[in-house]
Amino acid sequence: MKLYYSPGACSLASHITLEEAGVDYTAEKVNLRDKTTESGASYLAVTPRGAVPALDLGGGEVLTEGVAIMQYVMDTAKPGHLPALGTLQRARLVEALNYVATEVHKTYSPLFRGLEGAAKDAQLALLDARLKVLEDRLADGRGWLTGADFTPADAYLFTVTNWSKPMGHDLAKFPRIEALRAKVAARPSVAAAMTAEGLLK
Numbered sequence: 318m319k320l321y322y323s324p325g326a327c328s329l330a331s332h333i334t335l336e337e338a339g340v341d342y343t344a345e346k347v348n349l350r351d352k353t354t355e356s357g358a359s360y361l362a363v364t365p366r367g368a369v370p371a372l373d374l375g376g377g378e379v380l381t382e383g384v385a386i387m388q389y390v391m392d393t394a395k396p397g398h399l400p401a402l403g404t405l406q407r408a409r410l411v412e413a414l415n416y417v418a419t420e421v422h423k424t425y426s427p428l429f430r431g432l433e434g435a436a437k438d439a440q441l442a443l444l445d446a447r448l449k450v451l452e453d454r455l456a457d458g459r460g461w462l463t464g465a466d467f468t469p470a471d472a473y474l475f476t477v478t479n480w481s482k483p484m485g486h487d488l489a490k491f492p493r494i495e496a497l498r499a500k501v502a503a504r505p506s507v508a509a510a511m512t513a514e515g516l517l518k
């Protein structure tokens with residue numbers, strides 16, 4: 318399978334998940350501005366939405382949406398590693414993934430479009446409110462976002478909160494998220510994915 322990614326973008330969470338799963342895969346960089354891939358192909362021919370991540374499964378199947386990709390990779394490569402479908406714990410995982418996708422990731426997005434002044438302040442305040450929900454959830458001493466085990470939700474939260482610094486957002490007010498980020502960063506899968514994306518030397 319082949320992952321289409323952009324360095325440091327939300328596709329990093331899928332990249333980390335592929336490393337965690339230990340599957341054979343290749344990765345191809347995408348230029349999100351002109352929608353071409355590193356090999357010069359049209360990315361819009363891979364996925365008409367033109368967003369990363371996309372996972373080419375072969376046989377004409379291209380899976381998009383990080384939340385779907387991460388669960389598919391783990392469920393197929395490491396069956397039984399994620400909580401079973403139909404259990405409350407699986408619903409908790411989907412809850413966390415969807416929260417990061419729709420409430421956190423997409424709250425960072427406008428900041429990349431160069432917001433300034435009061436509009437930027439309002440967006441940063443909204444981001445704080447979204448992250449506080451997770452900070453409070455971590456207050457029960459759980460090891461990871463959904464409980465005792467690392468899951469793709471942790472990789473996803475790590476990936477999007479990497480954007481705080483470049484966007485001028487202060488994460489220091491969320492010490493439990495900072496501690497979680499440090500634990501995620503220490504995983505070999507994260508070093509491997511970030512090195513492959515040229516984010517670590």
Ligand SMILES: N[C@@H](CCC(=O)N[C@@H](CS)C(=O)NCC(=O)O)C(=O)O
Pocket residue numbers: 326327328349366367368369370381382383384418
């Ligand atoms: N709904 C998609 C959104 C992915 C997304 O927002 N990707 C961004 C990078 S983090 C992107 O490719 N942006 C370029 C664009 O939308 O044209 C998912 O959750 O996977």
